[in-house]
Amino acid sequence: MTSNSSADKFGSSGHHSQILAALPHAHQVIEVREQAKSAWAEAFQVRILDSQGLEHKYFMKTSYGHHGREALRGEFEGTSAIHAITPEFCPRPIAWGTFTSQPDTHFYLCKYFEFAEGIPSPSPFCEKLARLHSRSCGLVDNFGFHCTTYNGDLPQDNTWCPSWEQFFSRGMRHVLRVRETRAGPNPELEALLPNLFDKVIPRLLRALESDGRKIKPSLIHGDLWYGNASVIRKTGDPVIYDPACFWAHNEYELGNWHPERNRFGKEFYQEYHRHIPKSDPVEDYDDRNVLYGLRFNLHAATLFPDKVEFLELVLRTLRYLTEKYQMNAE
Structure with missing residues (x-):
């Protein structure tokens, strides 16, 4: 499967197969679109189709090297701990790991939310x-x-x-x-x-x-x-x-x-x-x-x-x- 988006940074079939394996009921990756970038990580919106043809969105963060891997592991473990206690207060964490076709590149996946402007009340x-x-x-x-x-x-x-x-x-x-x-x-x-x-x-x-x-x-x-x-x-x-x-x-x-x-x-x-x-x-x-x-x-x-x-x-x-x-x- 190739992405239909020119903005798809992770368009290889190898990357997509790992994303699909991590996401529940995912059947096809439509798009992986970059949303933000810092000095140490990048953030993406992942759009998939499930087996019923319904579209779902997920958030993916990627990072590089040893510290990038450990940072994403820490984010997954920390979010999992918060979610276990107050599941309504953070996105549900789904998976983290390393792209097998790119061993220096690591990922973290969680539920995607559309945010309103401004800070919480x-x-x-x-x-x-x-x-x-x-x-x-x-x-x-x-x-x-x-x-x-x-x-x-x-x-x-x-x-x-x-x-x-x-x-x-x-x-x-x-x-x-x-x-x-x-x-x-x-x-x-x-x-x-x-x-x-x-x-x-x-x-x-x-x-x-x-x-x-x-x-x-x-x-x-x-x-x-x-x-x-x-x-x-x-x-x-x-x-x-x-x-x-x-x-x-x-x-x-x-x-x-x-x-x-x-x-x-x-x-x-x-x-x-x-x-x-x-x-x-x-x-x-x-x-x-x-x-x-x-x-x-x-x-x-x-x-x-x-x-x-x-x-x-x-x-x-x-x-x-x-x-x-x-x-x-x-």
Whole structure:
């Protein structure tokens, strides 16, 4: 079968046979049309006919090399975990794998949705997000995930750990190592890091697991910015996709809303906490959010090392946290 579209990038019979094998009741591939492209992946709409001659659409993402393969595996496993808990909140994952006729090219397939313009409304979106976090809370005993998941082309260290403070610290150190490998050392950043790990993180995160308090891991999306959340045009329901999942303190998810570029403002925080209260100690909440936001800014500085504004956000946040908690510690 050859595609009837000049835009069909995966028009070979070998590619089509693998797509057909992965999709339920698929009989014929009509078209594989490119929809978007980033520095590390490409997105396609796949149109097929079933055995009754009815047309169906699916979403396919492709990537390349070892990291591309592991990123798509992580996306499949993360989406599967979300779908198992809140199936109405994400596209149904179908398959992932490697094209046998192109061993360096990998794919991920899921249900396709037509999206409306704009971001979801705070109330239904935050209700569903809180449902994901609350339903998953305590289903596992440790923080982490059973495979590596990726923010873009940035692998996360998801090694299981019983302590949230230790897990968060280890994850931060891992991202910092990747950033330095890609962008080189930064003297000011290096000078601020000892206080971050010796004073700020213990002060803000150890309190969550002290004096009888305990954090139970929740499944988080892990990269929940406005580009990974939409509204289904047909139903008006919010949906999330492209996760970087692991089991975490639920408030970590909201750290990605702290940078203003991500367009989830105060009303989203307020709606979320209508369903799940802020963790104790509540008086640390704002600075915990700043600390969690620091990691997401560090992700941006690692993904885009040529954009100095992202590293400046990291440095600005580090200055604030280290000056405040160094002074308090003394």
